[in-house]
Amino acid sequence: MCALFIMVLYAGLCYAxxxxxxxxxxxxxxxxxxxxxxxTMVYVNLSCGDAYENQPVVWKKDGEATEPALQGxxxxxxxxxxxxxNYTCHLGPGGDYxxxxxxxxxVVPDNRTVILEEGSPDMGxxxxxxxxxxxxxxxxxxxxxxxxxxxxxxxxxxxxMENISCELDADGSGIHCQNANCPYKExxxxxxxxxxxxxxxxxEAYAKVFYLREIVRPEQLSNLxxxxxxxxxxxxxxxxxxPFTYFALQFQVKxxxxxxxxxxxxxxxxxxxxxxxxxxxxxxxxxVFCVRAQDKYTNGPFSHWSSCKVNKDDVVCITGxxx
Numbered sequence: 001m002c003a004l005f006i007m008v009l010y011a012g013l014c015y016a017x018x019x020x021x022x023x024x025x026x027x028x029x030x031x032x033x034x035x036x037x038x039x040t041m042v043y044v045n046l047s048c049g050d051a052y053e054n055q056p057v058v059w060k061k062d063g064e065a066t067e068p069a070l071q072g073x074x075x076x077x078x079x080x081x082x083x084x085x086n087y088t089c090h091l092g093p094g095g096d097y098x099x100x101x102x103x104x105x106x107v108v109p110d111n112r113t114v115i116l117e118e119g120s121p122d123m124g125x126x127x128x129x130x131x132x133x134x135x136x137x138x139x140x141x142x143x144x145x146x147x148x149x150x151x152x153x154x155x156x157x158x159x160x161m162e163n164i165s166c167e168l169d170a171d172g173s174g175i176h177c178q179n180a181n182c183p184y185k186e187x188x189x190x191x192x193x194x195x196x197x198x199x200x201x202x203x204e205a206y207a208k209v210f211y212l213r214e215i216v217r218p219e220q221l222s223n224l225x226x227x228x229x230x231x232x233x234x235x236x237x238x239x240x241x242x243p244f245t246y247f248a249l250q251f252q253v254k255x256x257x258x259x260x261x262x263x264x265x266x267x268x269x270x271x272x273x274x275x276x277x278x279x280x281x282x283x284x285x286x287x288v289f290c291v292r293a294q295d296k297y298t299n300g301p302f303s304h305w306s307s308c309k310v311n312k313d314d315v316v317c318i319t320g321x322x323x
Contacts, residue, residue, distance in 0.1 A: 025196065026154055029102045031203055032079060036107050042079045048089035048099050049073070056092050061085045065093070079103060084201030104153075104203035115147045115197050115204045126195065126208045129301070131219045131239045133183035133212060133247070139193065140174035141206070150199040160189040179212075183241050187213045217301035218249060218293040224306045224317045232289055232308065233277040248296040253278045255287050262290035262305035285312045 021033045022044060034040045048057045052073050059070035061077075062085045070077065070087075077087065084103040091098055116125040119142070130137035143150050157164035157177055166177040179191065195206045219237040226232050232253075241247035254262060255269040268282055274296070280289060287310050293303045308317040 025104075025203075028100055029104065029153070031104050031106050032084065033106050033108050036109065036112050040079075040081060044077050044079055044103060046075050046077060046087055046089075046101050047073060052089070052091075052098055055098075056095075057089050057098065058091075058093050058095070060088050060090065063088070077103075079105075082201055103201070104198055105201050106203045106205070113204055113206070114144060115150045115199050115202070116206060117142045117144050124208060125206050126193070128193070128208065128210060128215045129217045130212065130215055131217065131237065132241050133187075133216060134241075135179040135183075135212070136177065137179070137191075137212070137215060138174060138176050139195075139208070140169075141195070142173065147199045150197050152195060153198045153203065154196040156194045156196075157191065159191045164191065183247075187211050213295070213298045214300060216295055216298065218295070218303040220304050221251075221291060221293055221306045224291065224308060226289075226308060226310075226315050226317070229313075230280045231277060232280065232291070234291060234306065235276065237293070237303070248274070249293045250274055250296040251276070251278075252292050252294065252302065254290040255280060255282055256290065258284075258286040258288065258309075258311070260288060262288065262292075262307050286310065 021042070023031050023033070025031045030044065032040075032042050032044070034042070046059070048055075048059075055073065057071065057073050059066060059075055073089075082105050084105050086100055086102045088100040089098045090096060113125065118125050119127055126139050126141050128137055128139040152168055152172055152175075155166045155168070155175055157166050157179075159179055164177050164179045166175045168175055175195075177193075190209050190211055193208045193210075197204055197206065219239050221234040222237060223235040224232065225234070234251075236244055236249060240249065251273050253269075253271050253273060254264075254267045256262065256264040256267050260266075268284070268287060269280070271278070278291070280287075289308045289310060290305045291307075292305045294300065306317075308315055
């Protein structure tokens with residue numbers, strides 16, 4: 001009798017405590033927030049809908065009949081550990097689909113993440129970038145090796161209480177967002193971005209907050225060329241804002257040894273300038289000239305390198321994403 005009382009009391013505590021940890025994320029999606037490292041038993045109330053109150057409703061979980069059977073418009077299910085799922089209600093055992101509720105599990109604390117890889121401590125799990133101040137930006141992420149089936153459930157983006165429209169990339173590994181913004185307006189408010197990603201019944205939320213100026217990365221410089229054997233010049237990216245006197249760039253120029261990449265940490269010469277030309281005065285006649293751009297006023301991310309390979313009188317100027 002005592003053991004039975006304890007079991008009933010435990011079930012009641014699970015049910016009562018669960019109500020504060022269940023939230024509706026979106027239509028037909030319930031999220032259970034459970035503590036990490038603890039066994040959990042959560043009772044969840046489900047409803048097929050008011051329209052089916054007097055109908056012979058039968059429930060299935062993930063397309064399969066339950067044991068014991070769940071019948072009726074209002075039912076209570078026990079969710080143990082990470083065993084969530086998609087509960088569908090039907091008109092009779094073999095009847096038409098009527099409605100559904102997806103139950104997902106979110107482990108707390110939120111910093112326990114297993115679905116996405118962390119790029120770096122500074123970058124976090126989500127990397128965002130934009131080539132200018134027009135308000136459009138792109139964010140990407142990478143799934144961990146064991147969670148390649150993970151999918152984006154919901155994206156929330158806003159700035160100063162206004163929603164930002166976002167569209168998921170075809171491969172599910174990024175989003176394109178468009179914020180109606182005037183490039184001449186001061187960047188006063190941060191963009192708040194939250195990505196909800198699920199893998200089976202596990203749900204994780206990844207948040208990122210940033211100013212647009214923090215992610216502006218100019219595109220590669222165009223028209224890189226050489227004249228008089230040592231004077232290099234280039235143009236602003238076509239996508240950069242105009243006028244250039246207002247949206248100014250500064251440039252990092254580097255000369256590295258022949259055969260080295262622009263990322264070499266042992267340059268022959270390294271300098272930062274404001275002009276779109278630079279005269280190289282080095283003894284060697286075989287080297288690589290590199291140049292990249294950065295917003296002059298924000299010191300944000302640099303563009304990818306543009307470069308020219310110099311072999312005495314033979315010069316080949318190339319561009320590429322990872323020079």
